Amino acid sequence: MKPVVLLAAGLALLAMSVQAKTNKPVNPCCSFPCQNRGVCLNGREPGTYTCDCENLPFYGKHCETPYFWTRVALWFKPSPETLHQLLVSENLKWLWNIVNNVRFLHDWMIRRVYLTRAEILDTPPLYETMHAYPTIAATTNHSVYARCLPPVPLDCPTPMGVKGKEKLPDVDLLLKTFFTREKFRPDPQGSSVLMTFFAQHFTHMFFKTAYKDNPGSTWSGHGVDMTSIYGSNVTDEHRLRSFKDGKLKLQILNNEEFPMYSKDAPVYMTYPSAVPQESRFALGHPFFGLLPGLFLFQTIWMREHNRVCDILREDHPDWDDERLFQTGKLITLGQTIKIVVEDYVQHLASYYVYVAFKPEVLFGYPFQYSNKIVVEFNHLYHWHPLMPDSFNISGNIVEMKDYIFRSDLVVKHGTAAMTDSLSRQRAGHMSHHNHGAVTMHVLRDTILQGREMRFQSFNNYRARFNLKPYASFEELTGEKKMAAELERLYGDVDAVEMYVGMLLEKRRKRALFGSTIVDMGAPFSVKGLLANPLCSPLYWRPSTFGGERGFDIVKSATLKKLFCNNIKGKCPLVSFRVPEYVEGDVEEATNFDFRPPPRDEL
Amino acid sequence: MKPVVLLAAGLALLAMSVQAKTNKPVNPCCSFPCQNRGVCLNGREPGTYTCDCENLPFYGKHCETPYFWTRVALWFKPSPETLHQLLVSENLKWLWNIVNNVRFLHDWMIRRVYLTRAEILDTPPLYETMHAYPTIAATTNHSVYARCLPPVPLDCPTPMGVKGKEKLPDVDLLLKTFFTREKFRPDPQGSSVLMTFFAQHFTHMFFKTAYKDNPGSTWSGHGVDMTSIYGSNVTDEHRLRSFKDGKLKLQILNNEEFPMYSKDAPVYMTYPSAVPQESRFALGHPFFGLLPGLFLFQTIWMREHNRVCDILREDHPDWDDERLFQTGKLITLGQTIKIVVEDYVQHLASYYVYVAFKPEVLFGYPFQYSNKIVVEFNHLYHWHPLMPDSFNISGNIVEMKDYIFRSDLVVKHGTAAMTDSLSRQRAGHMSHHNHGAVTMHVLRDTILQGREMRFQSFNNYRARFNLKPYASFEELTGEKKMAAELERLYGDVDAVEMYVGMLLEKRRKRALFGSTIVDMGAPFSVKGLLANPLCSPLYWRPSTFGGERGFDIVKSATLKKLFCNNIKGKCPLVSFRVPEYVEGDVEEATNFDFRPPPRDEL
DSSP states (O other): OOHHHHHHHHHHHHHHHHHHHHTSOOOGGGGOOOOTTOEEEEOSSTTOEEEEOTTSSEESTTSOEEOHHHHHHHHHSOOHHHHHHHHTOGGGHHHHHHHHHSHHHHHHHHHHHHHHHHHTSOSSOOEETTOSSOOTHHHHOTTBOEESSOOOOTTOSBTTBSSSOSSOOOHHHHIIIIIBOSSOOBOTTOBBHHHHHHHHHHHTTTOOBOTTTOTTBBOOOSSOOOHHHHOSSHHHHHHHBOSSTTOBOOEEETTEEEOOBTTTSOOOOOOOTTSOGGGOBOOSSTTTTSOHHHHHHHHHHHHHHHHHHHHHHHHOTTOOHHHHHHHHHHHHHHHHHHHIIIIIIHHHHOOSSOOOOOGGGGTTSOOOOOOOOBHHHHHHTOOGGGSOSEEEETTEEEEGGGTTTOTHHHHHHOHHHHHHHHHHSBOBOSSTTOBOGGGHHHHHHHHHHHHHTTOOBHHHHHHHTTOOOOSSHHHHHSSSHHHHHHHHHHSSGGGOBHHHHHHHSOOOTTOSSOHHHHHHHHHHHHHHHHTSGGGSTTTSSGGGGTSHHHHHHHHTOOHHHHHHTTSSSSOOOOOSBOTTOOTTOSOOGGGOOOOOOOGGGO | OOHHHHHHHHHHHHHHHHHHHHTSOOOGGGGOOOOTTOEEEEOSSTTOEEEEOTTSSEESTTSOEEOHHHHHHHHHSOOHHHHHHHHTOGGGHHHHHHHHHSHHHHHHHHHHHHHHHHHTSOSSOOEETTOSSOOTHHHHOTTBOEESSOOOOTTOSBTTBSSSOSSOOOHHHHIIIIIBOSSOOBOTTOBBHHHHHHHHHHHTTTOOBOTTTOTTBBOOOSSOOOHHHHOSSHHHHHHHBOSSTTOBOOEEETTEEEOOBTTTSOOOOOOOTTSOGGGOBOOSSTTTTSOHHHHHHHHHHHHHHHHHHHHHHHHOTTOOHHHHHHHHHHHHHHHHHHHIIIIIIHHHHOOSSOOOOOGGGGTTSOOOOOOOOBHHHHHHTOOGGGSOSEEEETTEEEEGGGTTTOTHHHHHHOHHHHHHHHHHSBOBOSSTTOBOGGGHHHHHHHHHHHHHTTOOBHHHHHHHTTOOOOSSHHHHHSSSHHHHHHHHHHSSGGGOBHHHHHHHSOOOTTOSSOHHHHHHHHHHHHHHHHTSGGGSTTTSSGGGGTSHHHHHHHHTOOHHHHHHTTSSSSOOOOOSBOTTOOTTOSOOGGGOOOOOOOGGGO
């Protein structure tokens, strides 16, 4: 019998022993006995269950046994850990150089990346937050996020099923013990704050939680739909448009083009009442007035849209405003995906293989051009530790409290100085003990919402993404002191919460994060980008973009060009990595001098 | 040079000659010069254009030349006309018998049907009604129907581009000349009125035009989402649910189970004020009170849902109301698709090959599990000629005017008598001169909406679906008299309107319709059914349906079972074909004694 079978059988027994102890029937599915995406279905008799392995490449009572060809394929397939090591290995740079330069090898490699990342997800999705079993609403109801793993059933003995304590640790104790920033800890990969704002601006296009309903509800369009630039709905889009030559409304302030003031383009925005008129701009997302970095990206993208419209009008003097606008939007959408893949994902991955945006390698392969945003993806993308406590704008230090809702700072200092400064300032390490004071409440809400939505354990998510569940707390954190405290609080390594585990997990070599964020996030990310309608064969052709010239703008887009084409004068530094970065220039998080808060405080 | 190239070049020249005549620059794309789904893009200089053939299996100035392997494939691929002849040929019955009985041959055949039907459509869709060029909204905006062919550009010389007259025929003249029913003409395939109501009940699940906006707008969920049974939104669904054992609310009337009265389950319904309380029921679609046949299907499906919940509860005594309800809904959804494919589509197709519902044959093949309803599909599904002028209920003749909004007739006569009567009464022929008085206004609106949405010509739609455009009016109608009148009104066979062409087209052998409705409708239909999330590998397994027993209910569903399981006592006749039908028992539409209305009336 294989260890995994023993484990599953053991878990089921454990569930039954809990049953015996409490004298009430326990749902055997609470122990999550089914492997490899098998579905647990409880039987007619209490305590019985079956694992549904149909259409999976595995069989057996717990879907634990690979079919012959699966076994062969698995034999050849490196583990996620090995694969990462190969892709970031200095010793293999020569190999990746060859792959990068031989078209058919590179296409094959990129196709494998796209397909394997996408295949790990459920498309169409099976689950949403309201039900612990498949419903048709998981696919058809656009106002809920999908779920990657179903919620822990309501009738389980512990919040994580059968493992761990009956009550999860007090959230404020967790914040105090593991997450509060005392001293800013810089990102070990040298990411700049420009990258932070890029991520924030980009992802808020589709991470839109309808909090007033519940944390599983959303008003997202479920993909890269450019609402962050053009407004969340057609009404707001119309308010942002000039209706002349396809362009967006812009105003001249301080000799530069900027978005309109809210008073002049009344889109729905959420400014606190204290924010003065000159910091209230009309932007694509109601909360983009929050941080000047978001305002910068919005400004640059709006200028880019108008620049593209001018080019389109040269080639198509007969086109009306509407066609110029719609085609301009298709071009900026294409540019966005290109820049996200080749500048942003490449930066996050740090692979020696060139992470390229090549939609055409998927044509003819089984790939679903549809996407639904998954709530666990939203949670893992809570990267608030990246945010510093103050900002350096051309040498002036601005504290966070004087930075929020201050879009006017971009107007005052200019887009060039702002871009340059953000490119030179280092982001924080996405890790424990690195949440700044202003973001603590978000962390608190995130953990509580994970509980409200009955997220399965960190280790269950690891298993779901083909990562080996951690056998001990020390293996998880990579050190002993935090591991001991974590054990005291959770009792069982299989009971650690998803988001807490992600922040405490040891960092992967040459990565901003631990392996879980990378190997869970990458599939959602790759799938969300490549499944965009624009990447499908009938969209991905010159006529969609007004001809070869528009198509070339998309295919040659870079972050640098985006800024340099839209900032007058000398182009500032535009970089997702700070210029002085040297690998290994910061202390590893595992060496963190951890001291649990004194017991009397608890 | 191939004839098709000459034709395209000729069309472009024609466009330019129109330009010369009117002295204003004509958009060369008005002549639709690009073949095989190539996209016409006008150039910088007036009168110039290119055809974008990228990612198509064709190349050349007009995307007219197949690549080598395309040419080979085309050589082996029978034309739609030949294929239909083969599939309905008496002489080949022996061959189809073999195919039907050899699993791997049948699977291969069915897979080819699914894939070739789906491949002809744009997934994700490129067009919607507001724009004559690709927009991202065609995919992302769920409140518009997609478009199969983009609208005729606004700047074209004639409503159909460059062909035909500058003004389309007066709509009332068309109704009077070609569509008004004088004598009921029965369907030559012997369809029963039960089939008519099945079609109506089923398709209104996704054909939901938001008329108060515009005919391109919709409130559809864009697929088989069971809203017709469970209500259009969660609020109405809750009003229809009993919240006990997963069941829907039902009341006993006349010793049978029926839906609740509106007053007792206040879902949104659109009853005229004159309708009395006892005919006002709470149903899944606001207008399903219109016809007793719709009410019958609604009643039977509601009973079936409750029957399924009882079975589920036997196997899962621990399940709560919510899980029984959601799983019951998944089972009725699966049954719906099964019955639509194997009873309904099989009836419409009349193929000797068994049209089977086998989602598993697509697993691993490139097939998109996403669907968007296309407005042309909605238009071609306007099958009002099927409707008779009166109904025979167990020998009582009820005129249409006494039939509408009379759900109480089903209560009075009982579901058994109603089902039996509808199975024995013959539907009308979906053809010219067969619109009854009560449906004339719908036809009028349909034609006018097609004009408002600037539908391309009937022949352009034929070309889009690989059908040979008709070279003459006589070829279209299959006779001379209507053809002559049609020519007088439209001037050019390439200028006939889509819906008008469909109704006047000669019937295909062993078919209810002409070739255009079949070869345009089948792709939308097959795609819409098989792309349902339920047909995807992770949904299509026993656990989705509560285990093997639920899965079997889905896989063995038939129309007959649906009724017989839910009608007490002896099962009535349940048939989509009237029992006395003999092939060829009605006069062909091409022999219609056509007399154009006297000229002085026009």
